[in-house]
Amino acid sequence: MLDRLSSSLKEAVRKIVTSKRIDKRTVDELVRDLQRALIQADVKISIVKELSNRVRERALKEKLVLNPREHVIKVLYEELIGILGKSVDIPLTKQKILMVGLHGSGKTSSCAKLARYFQKKGLKPAVICADVYRPAASDQLKQLCSQISVPFFDSNSCGKKDVIEIVKAGVKEFARYDVQIIDTAGRHALESDMIDELRRISAELSPEQRLLVLDAAIGQQASRQAKAFDEAIGITGIIITKMDGTAKGGGALSAVEETGSGIAFLGTGEKLDDFERFEPDRFVSRLLGMGDIKTLIELADERLDKEELETTLRGKFTLNDLYAQLEALRKMGPFKKLIQMLPLGGLDLNIDDALYQVTEDKLKRFRVIMDSMTEEERNEPKIIDGSRLRRIATGSGTTTAEVKELLKYHRMMQRMIKSFSSTRGRGKIPTMRGIPLKMMKNLK
Ligand SMILES: Nc1nc2c(ncn2[C@@H]2O[C@H](COP(=O)(O)OP(=O)(O)O)[C@@H](O)[C@H]2O)c(=O)[nH]1
Ligand SMILES: [Mg+2]
Structure with missing residues (x-):
C-alpha cells in the first residue's frame, strides 16, 4: 500500500537515523525528501508546504524529551498523522448502512467486505441490493454474499422494480439481522438523478450510517466528491478503496481530511478480506516502517x-x-x-x-x-x-x-x-x- 511513498519515507528516516548529528542541514534535507515523497503521492502542495514548515519548526525548536534523532522521527510521525484524514468508528451495533459512491468506486465489493468485517466481529449482517439499473450488479453482489454465507435481497426477491419498494421490503425481511448493508447504483459522475435517488432512499430508511466509497486513484478529487455527497445526504464515514493499486492514495487521504468527513475503512485488494479499519497512527507507522515507534513515543510521553x-x-x-x-x-x-x-x-x-x-x-x-x-x-x-x-x-x-x-x-x-x-x-x-x-x- 503506497509502496513508493513508504520507501521514500523510510529512506528519509534512515538518513535521519544514520546522520552524524541533527542540525538545520539534516532537517532541511529531511523536509526536502518529505516534500518530494508527498507530492509524488499526490498530496496537495499547500498541505505539503504547511507540513514542511511545521516539521522544520518543531524539529529544531521543541524541547527534547527523546534523543534528537528520535525527536525528529516523532515530529515526522505526528505531523504525517496530522495531514491524514481522521478516522471514524463504525460501532458494532444493530444498524442500517447505506453505501453510496460513483460507478466503479468499489461500492459493491465494499458491501461484501463490510459484511465480512461484521461477521468476523460476531454480528449478523445481511445485504440488500438497490441497484436496479444493471442486473449484473445484483448478480455480482449475490455471488459475493454467497461466498461468505450472508443473506442477500434484491428486486428478484420481492418482484418489485421500484428502488424504494425494494429497500423497504429488504429491511423488513432482514429486520432480525444486526447489520443491514444497502448497495446503491452509482453513476459515472455526480448526476442529479442519482443524488435524488439517494436522498429518497436515505429519507425512507434513516440509515445510521451513510458511507461514501471513493477510489483512491482519484487523488485530490476526493475532496470534491466527499463534499458533494455530504451536502446531499450527510456522510457519516468514508471508505477509500484500491489503496493497493495507486500511488495517489496520499492525495485521497489528505483531501478527505479537508472535508471534515472521517475515514472508516480502506480497501486494500480484490479479496473480501482485503479490507481494514483506518487508523492513522498505525497507517503512518507502517509507512515509516516502524512498528515500535508508537510504543517508544508513548512511553516517552507518558512517563x-x-x-x-x-x-x-x-x-x-x-x-x-x-x-x-x-x-x-x-x-x-x-x-x-x-x-x-x-x-x-x-x-x-x-x-x-x-x-x-x-x-x-x-x-x-x-x-x-x-x-x-x-x-x-x-x-x-x-x-x-x-x-x-x-x-x-x-x-x-x-x-x-x-x-x-x-x-x-x-x-x-x-x-x-x-x-x-x-x-x-x-x-x-x-x-x-x-x-x-x-x-x-x-x-x-
Ligand atoms: N485492487 C482492488 N480492486 C478493488 C478494490 N475494491 C474494488 N475493487 C475492484 O474494482 C472494480 C469495481 O468495483 P465494484 O465494487 O464493482 O464498484 P461499484 O461500481 O462501485 O459497485 C471491481 O473489479 C473490484 O474487484 C480494492 O480495494 N482493491
Ligand atoms: Mg456496484
Missing part, C-alpha cells in the same frame, strides 16, 4: 515529565539537568526495558550498574548536596575545588567522598550525553548511539 528532562544535547549538561534526568528515570520503572528504548540505550558504559546504584536514598542525598552548592557550581561543576568540596560537604551534612561521588556520576553522564550527539562511524548502523535496536532493524 517522562517534560519539565524534568529539559536536557538538550546542544545545551550544557549541568548538575541540575542530571538531577532532573535521574528523577525522571526513576519514575519510569523497569530500567532494563527502558534502557533499550531511551537515549541511554546501547552504550559502552556499564549503564545498568550506574543506574541501579542510584537508589532513592542516594537521590535524596544528591539533592541535599546540590542544595548546598551555589548556582554557579551547579552550572559549572568544574570549578568545585578542594575547599569548595569541603564547604559543600559540611553544608549538606555529608562527606567529601559523597560529594565526589556525585561529581563523578555527573561526569560519567555528561560523557554519555556527548556520545549521543557525536558519532563514531557514520553509516555503521549497529554502532549508532541512542537508537533502539528494534527500531534499527526495521529501518534496514
